Amino acid sequence: MRFGLIGDVHAEHERLQVALRALGEARVDRLLCVGDLVDGHGDVDRTCALLAEHQVTTVRGNHDRWIRDDDMRTLPLSHRMTSLAPASIALLKSLPSTLTIELPVGKLLLCHAVGTNDMQRLGPDDSGYATSSNEDLLKVLFDPSIAIMVCGHSHVPMVRRFERNAGKTPLVVVNAGTLARDDNPGFAIFDAEARRVDFYRIVDNLTVSPLSRAVLSPIVCHAMPPRMDTGYVRREVVVEPIWNSWHAWPLLVAPATAGAVVRHQLLPPLISFVEQPHEHARLLRDPGSLGGPYVALAPERVEEARAHLDHTRSALAGHRAVAEAWLTLDGILSREGRGSRRASSSRASWTTTSHRPRADPKGFAIDPRGGKVLAKDLGERVIRPARGDGHHEVARLATIAHAANQPPVPVRS
Numbered sequence: 001m002r003f004g005l006i007g008d009v010h011a012e013h014e015r016l017q018v019a020l021r022a023l024g025e026a027r028v029d030r031l032l033c034v035g036d037l038v039d040g041h042g043d044v045d046r047t048c049a050l051l052a053e054h055q056v057t058t059v060r061g062n063h064d065r066w067i068r069d070d071d072m073r074t075l076p077l078s079h080r081m082t083s084l085a086p087a088s089i090a091l092l093k094s095l096p097s098t099l100t101i102e103l104p105v106g107k108l109l110l111c112h113a114v115g116t117n118d119m120q121r122l123g124p125d126d127s128g129y130a131t132s133s134n135e136d137l138l139k140v141l142f143d144p145s146i147a148i149m150v151c152g153h154s155h156v157p158m159v160r161r162f163e164r165n166a167g168k169t170p171l172v173v174v175n176a177g178t179l180a181r182d183d184n185p186g187f188a189i190f191d192a193e194a195r196r197v198d199f200y201r202i203v204d205n206l207t208v209s210p211l212s213r214a215v216l217s218p219i220v221c222h223a224m225p226p227r228m229d230t231g232y233v234r235r236e237v238v239v240e241p242i243w244n245s246w247h248a249w250p251l252l253v254a255p256a257t258a259g260a261v262v263r264h265q266l267l268p269p270l271i272s273f274v275e276q277p278h279e280h281a282r283l284l285r286d287p288g289s290l291g292g293p294y295v296a297l298a299p300e301r302v303e304e305a306r307a308h309l310d311h312t313r314s315a316l317a318g319h320r321a322v323a324e325a326w327l328t329l330d331g332i333l334s335r336e337g338r339g340s341r342r343a344s345s346s347r348a349s350w351t352t353t354s355h356r357p358r359a360d361p362k363g364f365a366i367d368p369r370g371g372k373v374l375a376k377d378l379g380e381r382v383i384r385p386a387r388g389d390g391h392h393e394v395a396r397l398a399t400i401a402h403a404a405n406q407p408p409v410p411v412r413s
Helices: 013-025 044-053 062-068 086-094 135-141 255-275 277-284 299-315 317-336 391-403
Strands: 002-006 030-033 098-103 106-111 146-151 158-162 171-175 186-191 196-202 208-215 341-344 349-353 364-366 373-376 382-385
Touching (some): 013 044, 013 196, 044 086, 062 086, 098 146, 255 277, 255 317
Parallel strands (some): 106 146
Antiparallel strands (some): 098 106, 186 196, 196 208, 341 349, 364 373
């Protein structure tokens, strides 16, 4: 099946007519539109009439919701319901927030932004925290029945692929862009059988020119007979590698480093969330906790996090064993080594010593050489700053202790 994809319209009735004519000549099987029909340079009534005439399947955008609620009407180029024809009002009121279409590979989800949230942005360069904290995207990812998400809102054409756990179909996100004249107007054709997305540009004289083509990996449509072994993509496609369901950032490249990152950075916050999901939700609402080691998931999704934790522990058992071996080796060097070992970084330089710190009556670890409080219960080693007054380093140690699911450490200078 071939779909004609129309992005945010914004009342651009002339460009909508150009796109519909081109998609008709291409003989697509179905026309899809992601909404935002109002608030733009053109005519809303003619826009709605064209969509109805060509039987375009359309969902509601945030601007369509705003005009229905008489909200945000002071925006530039905004419209009002009182100025529209009855047919246009009826169309705007009938638009659903999302809808799904059954395909051989799974469901196609048509929405305005991301899932049911018509304000959530998803851009071609979003990665790391920007995607891992995108709860609306995670909801779609955790529904393995959805194979394709056709969305808009950002006005940026793109094709992105998000991996799921082994054995599950990846999620492919397609954004056709917009018809708004100030944002490189265009549209797209998605061929589900050929696993291809073709983007087109509507130039200033209202003619159509090809923009780019994205060929999807055969695994996306594994239920269909494979037609090619390789694909070629343009700059609109962003590849985001996944490593055992975690973002494959550079620190996960070398096995030894990966083991340490899994052991000390990835697992502790996840374990903490599984044990105290409501506490994570409370802390995430506190501006003072911004940037802390907390999991941005709703507490009711704790079982999903537990399953991810169990999968990580099982799949990365070897990496965790390497991390434990390094800790053992480090302990031997700390106890039996001679002299000092110094490791430099851009933020601090540290000296590791082998003697055990004494504890004051309140349970703080104290450096016997200077009487400076470091952190509570740090174990065999004392880590002190090799330069500076140590205030920043003490705060850093307290943060590390907290990230390891220990109680917050009081620090005094």
